[in-house]
Amino acid sequence: MNTNEFNQWIDKVSGEASAYVPDIESLTQMGNALFNTPPLSRSTEPPALTVPGAEVSHSRPATGSSYPSTIPLPCEAELKALFTPNQYRAPAHISLSDSDHSGHPPWESSFYFLDEGIAPERHDRAAQIPAAHPPFDIHAIRRDFPILQEHVNGHSLVWLDNAATTQKPQAVIDRLTYFYTHENSNIHRAAHELAARATDAYEESRNKVRQFLNAASTDEIIFLRGTTEAINLVAQSWGRQHISAGDEIIITWLEHHANIVPWQMLCNETGARLRVVPVDEDGQVLLEEYQKLLNSHTRLVAFSQVSNALGTITPARQMVEMAHRVGARVLVDGAQSVSHMRVDVQQLDCDWFVFSGHKVFGPTGIGVLYGKTELLNDTQPWQGGGNMIQDVTFEKTAYHGAPARFEAGTGNIADAVGLGAAIDYVERIGLENISRYEHELMTYATGCLKSIAGLRLIGTAPDKAGVLSFTLKDFSTEEVGTALNREGIAVRAGHHCAQPILRRFGVESTVRPSLAFYNTYTDIDRLAAAIDRIRGKKNAF
Structure with a gap:
């Protein structure tokens, strides 16, 4: 088959089958044969796709690598440019973010966005909703999530349980495999090569979280098991240190149990009082009632940025500002917000912000507590052990500053690295x-x-x-x-x-x-x- 015959075949398929979704792997194989390009192998790390004629640079293991440092990939990229799944053909110009040309590690994939207003697949009931912005290629994105190809009870899977957990892109799965294959070690405590690799990967992910939240410093980012553990850390460390009888903690009716029970426990232990902000018939926080609850006894306000049960987006910045006026500290639960909207903790000015990795396309068992540096360093640790100490004698212990003082023992290293890969994925889509x-x-x-x-x-x-x-x-x-x-x-x-x-x-x-x-x-x-x-x-x- 020559080039003209191949293009004619593409035109024939796209013209005759309006709902046809081509197998990109088959197209790639045909293109490889056509352009005499060696096929890709999944046994080595898959390089990121790029535009025809470009090369992709890799980070790779110091020894034992079986793949070249740069691999030209004209075929798959060119085929994607020629043909977009479903009945839509991509415009002549395919736009990629600048980062796609900068040489990413092999687990990072490229994302193709349409520069022209070609709408995604819609049925009659959606026809009346105009697209205000050029859409990204939903079909290309779905191919990044292997589990979306699953069948359940003879039907293709429709995953609409994202508030409970999100699915993982191949980039995250590959990153976890790469860590356990090339970097697995405990961190911070050894002079050997794998410890250095693991430590670098772990701390690099901490910095990715810092950038993701726009925190001022990596010292403000603590890795934990998830949102629940992060809230409990604040309740059991800062709370025990600063909450006493007669103090008041304010939450809202919208809260997940994880943002209710720890504060109830603290109130029962200290004699503090838990107060609740009501919501209206639509599920919106009643700000005038919230204002009435705030007073000189208010020590802490804790609320969700997005309700997990209703989806309500709360006026977080306004609520933080109102609490700070009476001298209260504020914790924002971002478990349901980080995958849907841009979060800027400096702009929010919250004292703590918490979220879970598995809610933002990352692994389970990893989460984040953001806290202002001076607040964290003024808070006593809630767990003791290795890694969080400067010096130990039988008489006394000196603790590290944040974040180490809150990361006792061996943490979930691999999944912290996987969270970094998930953040990379989300950021590259935008x-x-x-x-x-x-x-x-x-x-x-x-x-x-x-x-x-x-x-x-x-x-x-x-x-x-x-x-x-x-x-x-x-x-x-x-x-x-x-x-x-x-x-x-x-x-x-x-x-x-x-x-x-x-x-x-x-x-x-x-x-x-x-x-x-x-x-x-x-x-x-x-x-x-x-x-x-x-x-x-x-x-x-």
């Missing part, structure tokens, strides 16, 4: 691009669900991110969740570790589809159609 796409998807999904008879949305704030909680008349949430699972659609059905806010709306549980940037309009259509079928079966009896 949180602004993600937010725009998800906003359109949320608008579309809200319209679809509202049109279903008997469906009640729980949480209708105009400013929402990611979450669509609902109940369906005459059905338990477990029935709906089980029925959706039979069609390969994964949602959460239950109380979502947020019983107080659900009871505020008179329910004990909801069905909770939750979105990420790899979800599509087709996913929403399948969800809505499945709910219609569930209703139809009940009505048939």
Whole structure:
């Protein structure tokens, strides 16, 4: 097959099959044969894609490497430029971020964005929603997530349980494999090569988190198991040190149990009082009521930036400022916000910010506590052991400053490195691009669900991110969740570790589809159609 015949074949396929999704691997093999380029092997680290004719530089092991330092990849990139999955052909110019040309390690993949207004796949119900910005290639992104190719009960998987955990791109999976293959060691305590590699990788990830949150220093970034452990650290270290009888801690009705129970425990232990900010019928914080609760006894305010049960986005910056006026410290729970919006802790001016890696496409078992440097260094450690000490005698111990003073023992090194890879992935797509796409998807999904008879949305704030909680008349949430699972659609059905806010709306549980940037309009259509079928079966009896 010559070049002209190959291009004719592409035109024939794209013209005859409007819903055809080509196998990029097959196209690549044909292109390799056409352009006489050696095929890629997954047995070595896969290089990042680049534009035709460009070369990719790699970081690689000091010894034992079996792949060259630069690999030209004209074929796969050129094929992607020639043909975009589904019926859309990419415009002549493919835009890549500048970082794609700078030589990334092999686990970092490239992302292709369309410069022209070619809309992603949509069905009739989405046709009325115009795209305000050029979209990124959703199909290319979905190919980065191997688990999205899974089938459940004979159906292709629709993953709408992102508020519980997000799926992992191949870049993160590869980075974990690379760590255990080439870098695995304990950190900070040895002179050998693998310790140096592991330490460098771990601390590099800490710096990536610093940049991701726009913290002032890496000393303000502490690695822990997740959001829950981070909140408990603040409660058990700073809280025990600074909260006493007569003091008040303020939370909101929107909180996850992880941002309720630790403060209850602290209040029970110290004699402090827990006070709760109410929400309106849409699930929005009532700021005038919050203002009434703030007083000279307020020592701490803790609230979620995005509600995990309703998706409500709280006015975080305003709430922090109001708390600081009365001298209170503020903890912001960012578990549900970091994957949907840009977070700037310096702009927020919060005293602590917490999130979990698995909520932002990283591994489980790793999370982050951001805290202002002077605050962390004025706080007593909550766990003792190795790595967090300067000097130990039988009489006394001198502790390191932050962050080491809060990272006793051997931490989750590999998954901290994996979190760094997840942040790289998200940053290269761009949180602004993600937010725009998800906003359109949320608008579309809200319209679809509202049109279903008997469906009640729980949480209708105009400013929402990611979450669509609902109940369906005459059905338990477990029935709906089980029925959706039979069609390969994964949602959460239950109380979502947020019983107080659900009871505020008179329910004990909801069905909770939750979105990420790899979800599509087709996913929403399948969800809505499945709910219609569930209703139809009940009505048939």
